Amino acid sequence: MTPLASLLSLALIAVAATAAEAPAPKTPAPTTPSTPGKPGQDAPAARPTGAAASGPAAAMTPPPGADEPKPYDKVITADAKTQDGLFKIHTIKSKLYFEIPKAMLDQQLLMVATAMAVPTGTDHIGREINEDVVRFVLKGNKVLFQTVSHAYVSDPGRAIAPAVQGSQRDTILASYPVEAFAKDGSPVIEVSKLFTTEVGDFSARQVVRGTGLDSSRSFVDSSKAFPGSLRVDAVQTYGLMPAFNMPTIPGMPPQPAPPARSGSVNVAYNIVKLPEQPMMPRLMDDRVGFFNISRVDYGSDEHESKRERLITRWRLEKKDPTAAVSEPVKPVVWYIDSATPANIVPYVKKGVEQWNVAFEAAGFKNAIQARPFPTKEEDPEFDPADVRYSIIRWVPSPVANAYGPHLSDPRTGEILNANIVMYHNIMQLQRDWYVTQVGAVDPRAQKLPLPDDLMGDLVAYVVTHEVGHSLGFPHNMKSSSLYPVEKLRDPKWLKEMSHVATLMDYSRFNYLVQPEDKVDPALLIPKIGPYDIFATKWGYMPVPGAKTPEAERTVLNAMVREQDSKPWLRFSTPKGEGDLGENTEAVGDADAVTATTLGTKNLKRIVKMLPGMTLKDAREDKALEELYGATWGQWNRELGHVVAVVGSYSTQNKHGDQPGAIFTPTPKDKQVRAVKFLSEQLLATPTWILDPLITERLRPSAPGTMLLNSQRNVLRGLLDRSRMARMQNQEAAGGDKAYRTDELLADLRAGVFTELSSGAKIQPARRNLQRVYLELLGERVNAAGSSAGDDSKALVRSELGELRGLLAAKAGAAGDRVQRAHLAALADYAGKVLDPKMADNSSAGASPVIIRTGMDEQTCWPTGD
Secondary structure (H helix, E strand, C coil): CCHHHHHHHHHHHHHHHHHHHCCCCCCCCCCCCCCCCCCCCCCCCCCCCCCCECCHHHHHCCCCCCCCCECHHHHCCCCCEEECCCCEEEEECCEEEEECCHHHCCCCEEEEEEEEECCCCCCCCCEEEEEEEEEEEEECCEEEEEECCCCEECCCCCCCHHHHHHCCCCEEEEEEEEEEECCCCCEEEECHHHHHCCCCCCCCHHHHCEEEEEHHHCEEEEEEEECCEEEEEEEEEEEECCCCCCCCCCCCCCCCCCCCEEEEEEEEEEEEECCCCCCCCCECCCCCCCCEEEEEECCCCCCCCEEEEEECECCCCECCCCCCCECECCCEEEEECCCCCCCCHHHHHHHHHCCHHHHHHCCECCCEEEEECCCCCCCCCCCCCCCCCEEEEEECCCCCCEECCCEECCCCCEEEECCEEEECCHHHHHHHHHHHHHCCCCHHHHCCCCCHHHHHHHHHHHHHHHHHHHCCCCCCCCHHHHCCHHHHHCHHHHHHHCCCCCCCCCCCCCCCCCHHHCCCHHHHCCCCCHHHHHHHHHHHCCCCCCCCCHHHHHHHHHHHHHHHCCHHHCCCCCCCCCECCCCCCCCCHHHHHHHHHHHHHHHHHHHHHHHHHHCCCCCCCHHHHHHHHHHHHHHHHHHHHHHCCCCCEEECCCCCCCCCCCEEECCHHHHHHHHHHHHHHHHCCCHHHCCHHHHCCCCCCHHHHHHHHHHHHHHHHHCCHHHHHHHHHHHHHHHHHCCCHHHHHHHHHHHHCHHHHHCCCCCHHHHHHHHHHHHHHHHHHCCCCCCCCCCHHHHHHHHHHHHHHHHHHHHHHCCCHHHHHHHHHHHHHHHHHHCHHHCCCCCCCCCCCCCCCCCCCCCCCCCCC
């Protein structure tokens, strides 16, 4: 060690010793309200963010002398405010105590953390943070707080069972000294830090995008005990990332660091007793759509471990097991948030109870119900904080969305609670969709604002969809794509079957219907469809005589085989890469070209309507801009359905006893037709959507940007590497019957560079299109990654080489200076892309602005992602 290093080491040791001897700074204790459920008192003065950051270690460190329990009355004093329920909860000033009944020690409990109030602009109310199975274990004079895994299972009677149990050791998240024992031996522990520090995965850090929890500004706000659960509400304050970091600029003095930022979040922790008698589970069949829980079974007779999945569903049992249709012993009830606008409440109830038609097919009458919050006289026990009650919450948020999660028993899949979240601005999204999709055929949508009864029906549709999630149903984009397109304008078909086979599709309103079809506007909105009835019956129908999940298989498998003759009863194919029917926001995607042709006809009518609908005296142009943008968005989605035809397959998920192929390539003529449609409708400048009465009200660059973004997205989709890989696979299997990549590139050249053969003048919008197309070809040529097994990169390179020669020749013959410069620049760009020395820079400036329309399972209605 060098002398300098030795000196530094001694200095560090001295500093550490001084710090160890220094008294710890005193932190004023946060206060909590004396009455549970009241607003919190002022928090103590804040110190710098992160100064008191705490985590699991803080929760697990016992105070001096904590190993010796005290007399009960010395801990739970006369000052204690006590609630009796699943546990006894004692509140003494700022401290929270659990008195855990001996019978509840070692018992598996479900713990759920939910964000109930968030900083402005951060996530949303009702966001679930985490759920996990936990238990409290008494170990001497300590209580261990553990998580419990159900990932692996085995028949307890098999020799492997102890090893299976040992392979998933419960994790100890925290340890709490027993402060006292009650007379009956129940341990009393102080648990405040369980809710004011970051313990396990129950942290709100991701919700607020925080850097660390400051325990000095975090406290238990309230607590409630219920017979089968308890709830603790905590206020947690996090340090946040700086809003903006000033970059360091050479030659300039360093800029001061941005001020520290903080954010507080209210987190509700529910601890729920799991059912004493577990429900008999139902085994998952991936041909029918259900959310599910999975586990690995090491106790089967197969020669390998078996992944076993159980569907999530409510426990419905008939009052009269002998009746074909009976009321349930316990119906599924949602309570409608008192914050819901009064005129919307009847429609929320209507949306919930639409599911009863499906449950009647499963043998249950009035199984699904909705009620307003009861008064104290009607139900003195009701409390929306009690996890026994499922709530439809109306959230004040500018986000246009809604979602419907649920909590389930990890042992059986039984759904225990489902709180649906409705964002206030879901109404604005419904307005935009309804106007742009069916405004041409429903006179009610040709004037703003939409009438209350129409908006009520639109909200009811959203509620029905979200209730579907809360009943256990995931999205199903597949089944509706198997409806015959010609039937979707037939009033008789629409009345009986709807225009979608399932309300769990992302298929909104029937944009195929034309004014001359004279369809009742009530038939334009989706309703419970045949797939919904089929899936509800499959998942909820009791199977007489079946005492085990295995005993149900024969009956349930026979039901699934109905999909063979009724294709609209099918669910998404798990291995459905490139599936023609897995489109979001699609009506009639069995024939996307025909559907988009009809949809475009209606959009042309709607564009003409927009100025008269939106340009009102003394009103700004906001509604015009929103609805015009929504019109572009709708057209982009419909064009995307046509793109999906290229390199696609039709699929049917099949199990071993079903003959035939799972994947069938889309015929070549349909793929060629799709590319031709895109060339004629989008690549040839669509002047109809650039209506001067609208574009003159916009920023000058906006119309051209919207057009170029749409063209870029379509071309990028067609040139996608995975799409071309599927085309190569189709060629390998079908030879000349397949639509090949080189044929696609030839068709795109004809659509993008029409003027090269016609001799027409290349207009500004077309020049932009041609530049973008070459940039996208350049991206493909110089994309990272191996080209083994991929013909497309070589074919794209060849296409660029041919285009370079053609463009250079045309540039030399062009008489117009602008045309000559444009063509020469394109030829030069193609040459640079093909030059290996220029590969790193050849795609500069090619980054697109992409309009996304994809969805996820958590949030059903986003417009941006």
